[in-house]
Amino acid sequence: xxxxxxxxxxxxxxxxxxxxxxxxxxxxxxxxxxxxxxxxxxxxxxxxxxxxxxxxxxxxxxxxxx
Amino acid sequence: xxxxxxxxxxxxxxxxxxxxxxxxxxxxxxxxxxxxxxxxxxxxxxxxxxxxxxxxxxxxxxxxxxxxxxxxxxxxxxxxxxxxxxxxxxxxxxxxxxxxxxxxxxxxxxxxxxxxxxxxxxxxxxxxxxxxxxxxxxxxxxxxxxxxxxxxxxxxxxxxxxxxxxxxxxxxxxxxxxxxxxxxxxxxxxxxxxxxxxxxxxxxxxxxxxxxxxxxxxxxxxxxxxxxxxxxxxxxxxxxxxxxxxxxxxxxxxxxxxxxxxxxxxxxxxxxxxxxxxxxxxxxxxxxxxxxxxxxxxxxxxxxxxxxxxxxxxxxxxxxxxxxxxxxxxxxxxxxxxxxxxxxxxxxxxxxxxxxxxxxxxxxxxxxxxxxxxxxxxxxxxxxxxxxxxxxxxxxxxxxxxxxxxxxxxxxxxxxxxxxxxxxxxxxxxxxxxxxxxxxxxxxxxxxxxxxxxxxxxxxxxxxxxxxxxxxxxxxxxxxxxxxxxxxxxxxxxxxxxxxxxxxxxxxxxxxxxxxxxxxxxxxxxxxxxxxxxxxxxxxxxxxxxxxxxxxxxxxxxxxxxxxxxxxx
Numbered sequence: 212x213x214x215x216x217x218x219x220x221x222x223x224x225x226x227x228x229x230x231x232x233x234x235x236x237x238x239x240x241x242x243x244x245x246x247x248x249x250x251x252x253x254x255x256x257x258x259x260x261x262x263x264x265x266x267x268x269x270x271x272x273x274x275x276x277x
Numbered sequence: 278x279x280x281x282x283x284x285x286x287x288x289x290x291x292x293x294x295x296x297x298x299x300x301x302x303x304x305x306x307x308x309x310x311x312x313x314x315x316x317x318x319x320x321x322x323x324x325x326x327x328x329x330x331x332x333x334x335x336x337x338x339x340x341x342x343x344x345x346x347x348x349x350x351x352x353x354x355x356x357x358x359x360x361x362x363x364x365x366x367x368x369x370x371x372x373x374x375x376x377x378x379x380x381x382x383x384x385x386x387x388x389x390x391x392x393x394x395x396x397x398x399x400x401x402x403x404x405x406x407x408x409x410x411x412x413x414x415x416x417x418x419x420x421x422x423x424x425x426x427x428x429x430x431x432x433x434x435x436x437x438x439x440x441x442x443x444x445x446x447x448x449x450x451x452x453x454x455x456x457x458x459x460x461x462x463x464x465x466x467x468x469x470x471x472x473x474x475x476x477x478x479x480x481x482x483x484x485x486x487x488x489x490x491x492x493x494x495x496x497x498x499x500x501x502x503x504x505x506x507x508x509x510x511x512x513x514x515x516x517x518x519x520x521x522x523x524x525x526x527x528x529x530x531x532x533x534x535x536x537x538x539x540x541x542x543x544x545x546x547x548x549x550x551x552x553x554x555x556x557x558x559x560x561x562x563x564x565x566x567x568x569x570x571x572x573x574x575x576x577x578x579x580x581x582x583x584x585x586x587x588x589x590x591x592x593x594x595x596x597x598x599x600x601x602x603x604x605x606x607x608x609x610x611x612x613x614x615x616x617x618x619x620x621x622x623x624x625x626x627x628x629x630x631x632x633x634x635x636x637x638x639x640x641x642x643x644x645x646x647x648x649x650x651x652x653x654x655x656x657x658x659x660x661x662x663x664x665x666x667x668x669x670x671x672x673x674x675x676x677x678x679x680x681x682x683x684x685x686x687x688x689x690x691x692x693x694x695x696x697x698x699x700x701x702x703x704x705x706x707x708x709x710x711x712x713x714x715x716x717x718x719x720x721x722x723x724x725x726x727x728x729x730x731x732x733x734x735x736x737x738x739x740x741x742x743x744x745x746x747x748x749x750x751x752x753x754x755x756x757x758x759x760x761x762x763x764x765x766x767x768x769x770x771x772x773x774x775x776x777x778x779x780x781x782x783x784x785x786x787x788x789x790x791x792x793x794x795x796x797x798x799x800x801x802x803x804x805x806x807x808x809x810x811x812x813x814x815x816x817x818x819x820x821x822x823x824x825x826x827x828x829x830x831x832x833x834x835x836x837x838x839x840x841x842x843x844x845x846x
Contacts, residue, residue, distance in 0.1 A: 216698040221299065222670050225702055226686075233680040240681045271691040 213262035302587075303355045305432060308450035313467075313474040321462060323641055324349050325478035327453050327491070329356070329363065331428055331483030332609030332626030334435035338379045339634030341442035343752050345641055348476065349445060350467060351795040352452035356436060357429030365428040365623030366542050371711040373420035373589040373748070374730040374822065378744045380441075381434040382420065388543050389426030397705050399690045405700035416805050418729040419742045423432075423708070426543045428623060448692055453485070456494040459688045463604040480637060480650075481605045484626070487595075489611040498598040502669065505555040505677040508590045509563045513547050513572065516581035525705040527675070527690060527805055531574040536675050536705070546585055549575070552675065592616035592672060596665045606633055613661035618671040618706035620663040627720030628711065629657050635820035636753050639843065644778040649844035652719040661713035665706050674704035714823065719842050721826035728822045731803040733784070737797055738756075743807065746782060746797070753778040754825065754842055755818040756835075758794070759805055760785070766831035767793055777839050817842060 218224050232240050255261055304601030313320055324340065326333045329351035340347045368376075368385070376382045392411040409415050409422035439445050454473065455466030463481050467474055483491040492499070521541060529537040538550035551571055553562045561567065568587050572580055595614040598605045609626030633653045639645040677683040693701035714720050730743045748754055756779050758770065771793075774781050783792060787800040799805055808816035809829045817825040817838050826838035840846035 214696045214698055215301070216701045218698075218701075222667070222703050222704060222707065225704070226670050227681050229677075229685065235681075237680060244681075267692070267696065271688070271695065 212260050212265065296824075301427075301429070303357045303429060305354045306436065306447070306449045308354065308470050309448070310469070310471055311446070311448055311451075311474070313476055313531075314469065314471060316474070318433060319464060319475040321477035321479065322346070323478075324348070324480045324637060325350065325463075325476060326481065326484060327351075327465075328402045328483070328485035328489075328609075328611075329353070329432070329436070329447065329449075330484060330486060330609065330626075331432055331435070331623050332630050333482065334432055334439065335379070336376070336482055336484060336608070336630035336634055337445045337447070338381075338435050338442070339631055340638060341439050341444040342379055343634070343638040343642075345446055345538055345625065345638045347445050348478075349447045350465070351449055352449075354449045354805045356432035359429075360410040362603065364619070366548055367423055367425050367620040367624075368423050368431070368627075369620060369624045369709045369711075370415060370418055370420050370729070371709075371727055372624045373424060373633045374429070374744065375627055376419060376561075377420060377730065378410060378822075379435070379438060381431070381438050384434045384437075385424060388430055389424035390521065390541050390575060391424055392521050392523060392541065392759070393422055393816055394521075395525070397703055398524065398526045399528050399703075400534075403647060404527070404690065404693045404703055404740045409701065417731045417807065419732060419744075420730060423620075425541055427546070428844050430543065433629050435704050448499055453490070456481075456491065458495075458603045458605070461604070466758045468581055470678055472506040478790045479604065482633065483605055483607050483611045484630070485611060487610045488606075488679070489615055490722060491605055491607070491723060492597075495602040497602060499595055500598070500665075501590070501593065501595040503593040504672060504676060506560065506592055506672060507553040507555065507557045507562065508553045508592065509568065509587065509765055510590055511549045511551070511563075511568045511572070511587045512542070512585040513549055514545055514583045514585055514828065515547060515576075518545060519547060519549070519576075519774075527686075527703065527705060529575075533572065537575070538705075542817040553589075555676070559577070559591075561707045563589040564586050572750045583696050590617075594665050594669055594672075596661050597658075599654055600658050600661070601650070604614075606650075606653060608633065608657070610658065613665055615664050615668040616672045618675075619708045620706075621668055624709045625660060625664050625712075632657055638820075639778070642752065644753070645843040645845065652717050652844065656720075659714060659716050661689065663711070666822065683716045711823075719825065720823070721828075721838050721841065724817070724824040724826040724838075726809055726824050728816075728818055728824060730822065731807040733804045734798040734800065736791070736798065741797065743822060747818065747822060750780040750820065752820055753780050754820075754839060755779075756781040756839075757804065757808060757816045757818060758783050758831065759799075759810065760813040761789065762792060762794075762831065769831050769835075770794065773836065773839065776843075779839055780845065 254260055314454045324347040326347055326349045329349050331356050335348050337347055350582035376385055381797050389537050396406040397404045415422040450470050452468045453465050454468045456463050463478050465476050477737045483489055526537040528534040532551050540548045540800040555667050565584055597607055597612055600612050608629035615621050621689050640647055677686045689702045693703050697709050714725035728743055732740050736739050773779055783794040784804055810816055814829055816827045821824050825842035
């Protein structure tokens with residue numbers, strides 16, 4: 212799993228991501244995120260990397276306040 | 278000269294500022310009745326600058342340095358803001374390089390504070406830090422990455438410098454109350470303590486700030502955005518100083534988990550910015566009692582400090598669709614307004630002024646046609662739009678909309694504690710840079726980048742810097758040719774410098790033999806690196822230390838680049 216920045220233009224992507232959610236209801240936003248995760252996972256492909264990403268997301272979730 | 282009496286009177290005033298209860302005592306400059314007052318005929322001036330803030334004074338000083346006459350009109354009789362605190366506090370390497378060329382850098386360096394370390398916190402955890410000194414991009418310039426200093430000090434130094442240089446008529450207590458424009462010139466009505474007069478101008482530079490009347494007078498179209506984010510800005514003098522670093526909190530426990538900025542200035546004054554509740558009542562959140570309460574929460578119950586100034590801010594952004602309308606050029610806050618994240622306000626105004634000043638000088642000296650001035654809009658509008666976009670992204674990170682925007686920010690902060698990549702997404706301000714020009718008709722695709730003020734060696738071995746060469750070129754283009762040149766190339770260069778406003782320097786390694794050109798040595802390749810070229814190459818540098826173009830062979834492409842750079846073809 213890459214932990215260093217790999218995005219070509221991180222601020223620009225972050226803006227696009229937020230813009231993509233604009234005007235969506237919270238249910239639509241959740242579904243959007245689910246579809247996006249599946250699309251991006253298919254770009255990654257590698258099973259071991261995906262497993263590490265799942266674990267990292269889980270750890271960060273448990274550490275952060277909800 | 279008309280301005281001579283004003284200059285000699287004003288130099289009797291010092292540039293010393295004193296603390297008094299509630300702020301600084303700023304220097305004042307006297308109103309001196311201009312010759313137009315009481316005269317029936319309006320005098321036409323080549324350049325009238327409206328506003329003696331950092332942008333207008335940089336413009337005036339850059340013109341004065343080139344011997345170009347201008348009139349500056351300012352409604353106030355002082356630098357800074359009545360009230361009185363600093364607006365901008367943080368000056369970039371590019372601005373400092375410009376100030377070095379103008380001759381006030383040493384005064385700024387002596388008064389200001391250098392810093393290079395920034396730290397960002399979420400809650401009690403440091404999320405990331407940077408040290409600009411370790412970033413090679415900043416290292417080679419004669420100027421540091423940043424100096425923090427109250428804006429009015431720089432403005433005061435510029436006034437001093439303009440008075441030393443002459444050529445510019447600084448008119449204080451002079452408010453522009455009316456404006457009309459015809460083909461080729463504008464007429465301004467100026468109100469003064471001793472009555473009104475009219476003045477004509479071939480070129481009007483509007484540097485009068487965010488409340489400019491020129492937008493209305495010129496029917497200027499613009500894009501604006503106003504959010505509900507509210508901040509309280511407190512300038513504070515501490516008995517025990519915090520570290521000389523820039524600290525930012527995304528979620529500060531001592532500010533109800535809202536953002537806080539902690540940044541320093543000269544005279545041991547610190548600027549602390551507190552993010553408030555959305556749509557908070559400005560009078561309440563910026564009361565001194567409230568600020569003292571917040572300071573005790575942040576620095577401990579025993580903190581000893583004096584509040585120099587406190588005020589509420591509602592950030593907004595605005596950008597004109599065009600920075601040039603008829604005879605009027607918009608610059609600084611009249612061109613665009615950004616939230617003050619990353620020092621992209623005042624520094625952009627300084628660069629606006631430096632961009633237009635050399636072009637106006639070239640046109641007025643007959644070295645370039647008026648068409649050159651169109652590139653001001655192309656280049657500085659691109660810079661304005663980029664700065665608005667970058668600061669709006671920061672504003673959005675710091676005040677996310679409820680719902681998914683806030684969820685993503687929480688996710689970023691959570692991941693950032695462990696994973697370096699997510700730290701790059703934490704956006705507490707992207708520090709200002711010299712904006713590149715990608716859409717300029719006067720830059721080739723190889724140009725448009727800023728050239729750092731790096732060092733080289735003169736032939737006698739003594740050190741020089743890029744600004745020395747620009748000074749030597751005296752408003753002309755500066756052509757640097759790297760390495761040995763063929764006899765044919767030497768002949769072409771001689772011809773080019775004979776027919777066009779270009780001065781040429783050959784840049785050689787430590788031991789290479791000199792040829793029939795002016796020569797400097799670049800043993801470590803710093804000059805070459807600053808010009809973004811390698812090996813045998815040439816770089817065409819403009820008076821604002823931007824590249825017009827670079828290339829390899831001394832051929833017709835170089836000639837075309839020179840023509841484009843001055844809008845000659």
